[in-house]
């Protein structure tokens with residue numbers, strides 16, 4: 028049996044769109060709005076229906092249950108009824124015998140609109156109080172009164188952009204009518220949510236909907252919420268026509284129809300003692316939610332909880348607003364609002380370092396969090412290893428010498444400038460919605476001794492299957508090729524949480540561990556009887572006691588003959604979580620992940636092109652379940668983070684139409700862009716609440732990319748110390764060029 032990476036590199040992994048097409052399946056394509064804000068006056072399907080091969084066109088009127096795909100917000104409709112609120116919003120669904128015909132027919136639908144002025148800027152939405160939920164205010168200490176005690180106060184603005192998920196596999200779904208029910212293949216991170224929404228849409232009990240997820244060609248948060256729409260469309264269509272119905276998007280369509288990382292704007296104020304200790308921080312966030320809630324409120328909450336990153340800030344005031352604009356609803360993306368918060372804090376520190384006349388990294392280090400401090404939300408800081416990560420990074424990779432070498436290089440070069448910047452991170456592990464922190468695992472041992480594991484974990488390239496296999500093989504002490512992880516299916520595992528918040532391996536791994544331990548307990552008792560001894564050990568497929576032994580496969584065969592259950596179901600709920608949203612106080616996270624990166628860049632000051640040469644990282648993975656999986660996670664996340672802050676630039680037209688809808692107009696990092704990456708795993712990492720002492724790794728390293736931004740502006744300052752910095756990301760080569768050679772406004776022209 029091949030492992031996942033072996034299948035991937037052979038191109039043999041089967042994704043939803045690779046399933047063999049059933050005879051008489053139909054294809055679906057949405058008719059979408061070409062207006063960002065307004066009312067639909069009329070819809071004309073006549074031309075579309077005349078095209079041979081078109082089966083049916085569905086509108087909101089064809090939905091038997093609730094026309095909604097959101098958690099609660101009624102505005103999140105599957106199909107627009109009267110209002111449209113963004114360019115690309117689905118208005119109707121065309122069902123046809125081929126995907127080409129469905130697309131062609133969708134193009135022929137004529138819609139008459141009455142346009143209203145849309146809102147495309149979050150601050151403009153804020154002025155009109157167009158919020159999703161109420162603004163959140165979060166205070167620690169007496170933030171309004173402490174400014175008088177500060178020796179240095181710095182204010183400024185910062186801004187980060189959207190980001191396209193660019194998973195390899197585009198959005199994709201197939202629905203099959205089965206006896207009085209539906210089986211839905213969906214490329215989703217949230218099979219449980221897809222099941223629930225489809226049942227609500229069809230006005231069915233949930234047990235009639237079975238959702239199956241094989242594996243995803245990437246998700247990165249882009250399929251946590253936004254895969255639901257496509258699954259719901261094919262489910263509705265399939266139920267109406269009683270045939271299998273599918274939809275698979277092209278890259279261009281996927282980019283045009285799906286939400287992105289939330290752009291944020293922020294105003295900050297930060298105060299210090301003369302020695303450089305942070306005394307107070309005040310920040311005001313404007314999150315660009317797009318037209319609907321989606322996960323924006325949850326993302327805003329993670330922004331609040333990560334507002335001071337890994338620094339100690341005694342007085343704090345945060346105001347965060349989710350602003351409703353007429354753009355595609357934005358959604359979860361690796362980091363989930365934390366990167367946006369952490370960028371602003373670094374901008375404040377960077378700017379303050381110049382005002383204090385202190386090296387930026389000295390200011391960072393001086394204010395690092397330590398065990399005994401308290402997070403702003405009142406959770407005690409325990410097992411904090413940020414200083415250890417910092418020290419091990421500096422020693423192992425000779426950071427002092429690197430800074431010196433860079434200074435020397437810069438003294439001798441004008442058309443090339445180098446810089447190095449340090450980025451410490453701290454990321455809380457758990458869903459901030461407490462109820463999501465649960466998982467179930469169903470473990471079957473078959474008569475031949477092989478094991479099949481079902482959980483709610485969705486494999487999307489992050490290696491959760493590999494980690495689960497390690498856990499099972501370790502507990503039973505059997506070879507890994509005896510263990511297989513089944514597809515993710517709502518009929519086998521009920522009420523599953525999304526695979527998200529970096530908790531996939533923790534939650535599903537703990538449940539799997541518990542199920543295996545139950546089985547092992549029963550098997551040990553049987554072995555005691557069979558071997559007539561007390562102290563049983565499981566080792567490399569052999570169960571032994573006092574010189575007697577029995578092989579794993581014999582033991583299982585015996586267990587079957589003796590009519591013992593060889594299946595176990597276990598449920599895990601993360602203990603100790605207790606977070607009061609109204610007060611913003613409590614224990615939202617099981618534990619925190621720490622790490623520090625040093626990013627080195629070389630800037631070509633004539634062309635304004637740049638290369639991230641090397642990145643050095645000391646990362647706390649705990650006792651990693653699989654070091655090569657974790658290495659891949661750190662490397663991938665870092666490069667994705669660098670891309671977000673530098674080359675990835677999403678643009679909309681004035682009318683709210685996405686301009687950057689293909690890979691010619693939207694640049695992402697490639698292999699040439701990627702730096703040389705050196706990772707040192709933190710030594711002597713303390714025990715955490717994670718499965719088998721391994722720490723979650725999926726999202727945290729994304730934020731190392733922020734170091735790239737500050738390395739780049741340091742290099743720019745090395746060339747021209749007078750440049751005006753605006754802390755706006757992405758810092759594309761175009762923006763670098765404009766900044767390097769722009770005369771200061773104070774100097775006239």
Ligand code: MTE
Pocket residue numbers: 244245246247248360361362487488489491526527528529530531532660663723724725726
């Ligand atoms: N790695 C790959 N290769 N593909 C992905 O889609 N998603 C990331 C991260 N790493 C992703 C990935 C995100 S956003 C999350 S939340 C976690 O993986 C989810 O998986 P985990 O909880 O099992 O770590």
Ligand code: LUZ
Pocket residue numbers: 322325329359362363457458459460463527528529
């Ligand atoms: N999804 C979610 C997440 O629903 N809640 C979270 O806290 C979260 N955090 C990170 C990524 N996805």
Ligand code: MOS
Pocket residue numbers: 216246247248249251359360361362363526527528529726
């Ligand atoms: Mo990840 S943004 O939690 O899918």
